[in-house]
Amino acid sequence: MMITKNCPKKAAIGIFGGSGFYSFLNDVEEYEIETPFGKTSDKIAIGNVGGKNVAFMPRHGKNHNIAPENVNYRANIWAMKHIGCKSIISPCAAGSLQKEIKPGDIVFCDQFVDWTFGKRKDTFFENGKVVHTSAAETYCPNMRKLAINAAEKLNLPYHKTGTVVVINGLRFSTKAESKFFTSQGWSVINMTQYPESYLAKEIGMCPLNISLITDYDAGLVCDVEPVSHEAVMKVFSDNIEKLKKLLIQIISDFEEYNCPCSKVNEGAF
Numbered sequence: 001m002m003i004t005k006n007c008p009k010k011a012a013i014g015i016f017g018g019s020g021f022y023s024f025l026n027d028v029e030e031y032e033i034e035t036p037f038g039k040t041s042d043k044i045a046i047g048n049v050g051g052k053n054v055a056f057m058p059r060h061g062k063n064h065n066i067a068p069e070n071v072n073y074r075a076n077i078w079a080m081k082h083i084g085c086k087s088i089i090s091p092c093a094a095g096s097l098q099k100e101i102k103p104g105d106i107v108f109c110d111q112f113v114d115w116t117f118g119k120r121k122d123t124f125f126e127n128g129k130v131v132h133t134s135a136a137e138t139y140c141p142n143m144r145k146l147a148i149n150a151a152e153k154l155n156l157p158y159h160k161t162g163t164v165v166v167i168n169g170l171r172f173s174t175k176a177e178s179k180f181f182t183s184q185g186w187s188v189i190n191m192t193q194y195p196e197s198y199l200a201k202e203i204g205m206c207p208l209n210i211s212l213i214t215d216y217d218a219g220l221v222c223d224v225e226p227v228s229h230e231a232v233m234k235v236f237s238d239n240i241e242k243l244k245k246l247l248i249q250i251i252s253d254f255e256e257y258n259c260p261c262s263k264v265n266e267g268a269f
Contacts, residue, residue, distance in 0.1 A: 011046050077196070077200050077203060087143055090197060122195035178217045
């Protein structure tokens with residue numbers, strides 16, 4: 001693999017995820033991108049899928065040594081934008097908060113609730129720049145439609161919409177917290193979707209979330225054992241090939257277009 005601080009290649013699609021996703025990229029080269037916001041989680045790997053350049057970065061680092069609250073989301077997003085990405089795909093492991101959303105299912109979230117309590121750097125606009133970016137539809141409707149069509153083609157178990165509540169971690173929810181989240185009607189729970197998705201939107205990119213359900217959070221909605229890291233990793237591992245097929249289908253069907261996401265900050269200054 002080539003490692004350089006310059007990046008002669010461009011990619012229209014960027015993907016954040018675990019290192020297990022490398023295997024679906026062909027002719028991979030790695031690039032180290034310097035950003036105004038510090039170091040990225042890792043180098044960006046650019047490879048080819050169906051004749052299209054795709055950028056990939058493990059959001060927790062290749063060795064999974066960066067906790068969700070310590071991920072430099074701004075640097076990661078800025079780097080993807082810098083190499084030409086117009087769309088960001090964010091696959092993630094997530095816990096279910098509702099009985100009908102089962103382990104192994106995929107949820108294409110259309111809303112988020114930030115429960116990280118302001119502990120993360122979540123805007124590119126600082127030093128006197130006041131910008132009120134709309135987060136009403138953070139996840140791109142066009143990318144979600146593309147992903148839903150891909151899931152249909154592959155006959156995968158999926159949910160068209162969902163709200164992800166994002167907690168800081170590293171601990172999982174208490175039963176009381178999980179009961180509250182479920183009572184609000186929220187769909188899934190995760191530790192990385194905020195501010196990753198919002199920053200992509202703030203910088204004019206099209207974010208897509210793919211939540212792979214690994215467990216029933218604290219176990220309340222189906223009276224099962226509370227979530228454990230070991231159980232999460234087993235379900236994720238068992239379903240990773242399904243997720244790769246979905247990503248390949250989305251990328252194969254992807255075409256560049258003018259999306260309203262790129263104009264989200266018009267009139268926001």
